[in-house]
Amino acid sequence: MKLLDLYAKMKGDLNQIEQELERTVTTDHVLLSEASVHLLKAGGKRIRPIIVLLSGKFGDYSLEVMKHIAVPLELIHMASLVHDDVIDDAETRRGQLTVKSQWDNRIAMYTGDYIYGKALTLATKLTNPIIHQILSKAMVQMCVGEMEQIRDFFNMDQTVRNYFLRIRRKTALLIAISCQLGAVASNADRATANKLYRFGYNIGMAYQIRDDLLDLLGTEKQIGKPPGSDMRQGNITLPVILALKDNRIQEALSRELAIIRKSGSVSDTSRAIEIIRNSEGVAQADQLASRYISKALAALEGLPNIAAKKNLVDIAHFVGKRNY
């Protein structure tokens, strides 16, 4: 089944999630509502709600219960994006904030805080304390991941291990607990919840690697921002780390990265991208992403062969597909 068919099949439940998302962030405060709803309308693939719902099918599925997991998880994801934007905004303006962008940043910061708070408020309607423990721990780890990313900006000595630890916290964990909490909240047994956690973790890792590849190899139209944005920000991703390990090109690439660092947000990354594209880094990163997809599929083994399992397999294949 294609992903679009899956959306069509789940349309009824997803519409209800969409309504609940909007209802949750709507408030008396006009600006907060506007900013939050604007964010919601900006879209997103709603991957987290979808996998929450599918994971819930392995237990006693109730949309009413699933809402209190799916909506908070999507909101936590959104809040983290808003806070990322505060950072990016400051960058793209080369460190100079206009009054307008200052206002946006303030509002973005408190909108993020507000959405986090609303996410938790909705989740607290479920009384199983384990859910809240998993959720709050993941929020902490996501912040640590963001801080690790900042710490490692333009660090050309970082290892592949560093990168994996960082994207695990930054991205994979939230997808992992989307699966896990969908199962836990629908009273699936522990073994099932653990398998689903591993599935989510592995597609999360693959997803971030593909996303980082896309930032280097995609077109501006495809990725919605100029290629090389990560590099411009100082975010050294897997294909770059791997390319830097190649002695033949290490010097040239390091030189380009140093120039990018100096030129800041307006720098031309085309030469660096050319070097990486001609290195083994792309193929190796690609292989590593595929390996995570295989691990995700393996994690599903032993789960009952219900329709949701097939759908999760489809999602894994979708994440694993090259789009650059």
Next chain:
Amino acid sequence: MKLLDLYAKMKGDLNQIEQELERTVTTDHVLLSEASVHLLKAGGKRIRPIIVLLSGKFGDYSLEVMKHIAVPLELIHMASLVHDDVIDDAETRRGQLTVKSQWDNRIAMYTGDYIYGKALTLATKLTNPIIHQILSKAMVQMCVGEMEQIRDFFNMDQTVRNYFLRIRRKTALLIAISCQLGAVASNADRATANKLYRFGYNIGMAYQIRDDLLDLLGTEKQIGKPPGSDMRQGNITLPVILALKDNRIQEALSRELAIIRKSGSVSDTSRAIEIIRNSEGVAQADQLASRYISKALAALEGLPNIAAKKNLVDIAHFVGKRNY
């Protein structure tokens, strides 16, 4: 009893809270630990932990349980301060961020997010869902309060009611739930928890009014920053709103505020402060603060005459004391 004597009396329990605060924010990530511990060491009066502990004395007091309320509440307060600093930093630099301050702002934002997450993680060790519902709702309201403050910057038409709604969310609510949750977590009855909530709410309101008066009337040494900082930021506080209601000075004060708005963070607020000081605004704001203190004391009526009640009365008198 003076406040210092109260600290001395509660030293044992407060030391344990202090240790737990530090333990909670310490992490493998050096920068996050450093930033968080630096914040903790910068001090604060720990008013929220103190009133949590005192409120807990109206039920089955257990320091072990109280820790899981007192530490999260102090951390939520701290996280909100860190996020406020992001805003203030950008302001005091007149909208231009140096690379150094950019880094500080990023780090401040994620440190705030991290501390929020850690606060919640600790709280989730208590399994009573009501606690989490109260906590997450308060976090949402605090964000709304901060956004209202931004929305009302330099709005000279705002009413006293506007101001009260804003500081209620921004300040009073967290102090109110400190009292309430101390009682709830120690299984005090609902009437007791409600009385303590009202006590906290009212001292919170008085505290913010006094703080806003101090910003206008205190010395730089006393308040740790130049007087008039609120005005410079555009935050129109109670004495200013009240002074603007006086027809004889409204025009002159509005003119000064317009000049301050134009000059930004380097503006001279001394003339505006002089005008406000000579208005009825100061005395009226002062009276309103005293009225909240009276309401706080009234809320304690009917509670058993234990030592903690006397201590809360002392705290109310301390908050009510003029310090300008």
